[in-house]
Amino acid sequence: MQRYSGFGLLKHSLTHHENWQRTWRNPTPKKEYDVVIIGGGGHGLATAYYLAKEHGITNVAVIEKGYLGGGNTARNTTIVRSNYLWDESAHLYEHAMKLWEGLSQDLNYNVMFSQRGVLNLGHTLQDMRDIERRVNANRLNGIDGEVLDPQQIKEIVPHMDCSDNTRYPILGASWQPRGGVARHDAVAWGFARGADSFGVDLIQETEVTDLIIEDGTITGVKTNRYGDIKAGRVGCVVAGNSSVLAKMAGFELPLESHPLQALVSEPIKPILDTVVMSNHVHGYVSQSDKGDLVIGAGIDGYTGYGQRGSYPTIEHTVQAIVELFPIFSRVRMNRQWGGIVDTCPDACPIISKTPVKNLFFNCGWGTGGFKATPGAGNVFAASLATGEMHPLAEPFSMFRFHDGALIDEHGAAGVAH
């Protein structure tokens, strides 16, 4: 792999930047792999990368029905934080946060991770009780967090309406300074380039049409372009389509796939240098390096695979943003889109073995999977490498819905769930 550096940039400028190596190969798949990963989004590519890098398993294929990172990785609002309430999820998201902090160096690819801080606003007394509890839980878990009062919030975000004179006055917020945003596409591309450099085959525009299961053990996958591909273990990382793949394998998951919409405004001058989220008025906003406001809110209530939602949901989203930032009321919105998120009843993911031997699922991230990309890939890779779940992934078994050990993160999962 050609390493990127300032010197390299200078060197390539001498040849008018015409000799850059392709970022990854476009190989024809082999007949057999040690591990096949279905789904070439951020989580799938991260899984492949860590499988190769940390476990030396390079005979790996990532099979993607579209193009790399074209699903929810390309559609999220790029927020990264780890301020979750319960120990299990806090440890998992904090594991991801620690990987984020060194990710650009590790991948030799600028993922533009910017720790600009995340504010979770409270608008009611109960909000504030929950925020104080969550911040204290975070600190006990070694995760940074502070409870701010409206005056302190005003200092961080001077343009936000922190006055008493609003429908839902801001009473305070939790503040995680290490949270922030990252460039979502670069995350997928960086992991893809890294995985490819270890010899992982990235198979694009190839759909898995069925799973080959013999005596309760998965032995391979059927594809629409390359026929059958044998696999020792299969990791399924397909977000919104998880239930469809599970049906192929003959079981159900406790998931519902919903459209989640987001939108961006026209680019404007720098005005917001942090991330603002509000569960109560129901919206979140940050400003990208390009200058556009990146805005999102809740899922559409019905299930759907169409990667689009309904207009009233967008209307509510924008209402919430204008409630918080009256100054944005005349900003024009540029683009709006939807992704399919697989929501879990307890707002926590499923990283799990399944009733089928050697078939593993990483799904159920719902509306908050982007922030966990490196961490989820890392623990899922460890699980695929050994066949036993990584200790951080252990509590997130799909069988917790049988034994009742749910991890209720509806509070910290925040706005969207």
Add this chain to the structure above:
Amino acid sequence: MFHIYCPHCAEYREEEEFHAAGQAHIARPLDPEACSDKEWGEYMFFRKNPRGIHHELWVHAAGCRKFFNMTRDTQSYEIKEVYKIGEKPSVVAE
């Protein structure tokens, strides 16, 4: 945006008046005490979530506030039919 026919009001109304309430036809176990953890967990949490024809429960929340069933394609979002609670769907996945 859906334009939904409420079988109780016998009128088409806009989606905003309605609230999706998840998968339809989930039968509560007749004897919950006799359920294994697995059976109870599956009744509580596991859902069909198909890509394609789906039978779901809706409520006319800002209208007559009554529940009814809908058969809808979750890929094209086309509403195939609506029918009252207790009735059987006429459009089913093959």
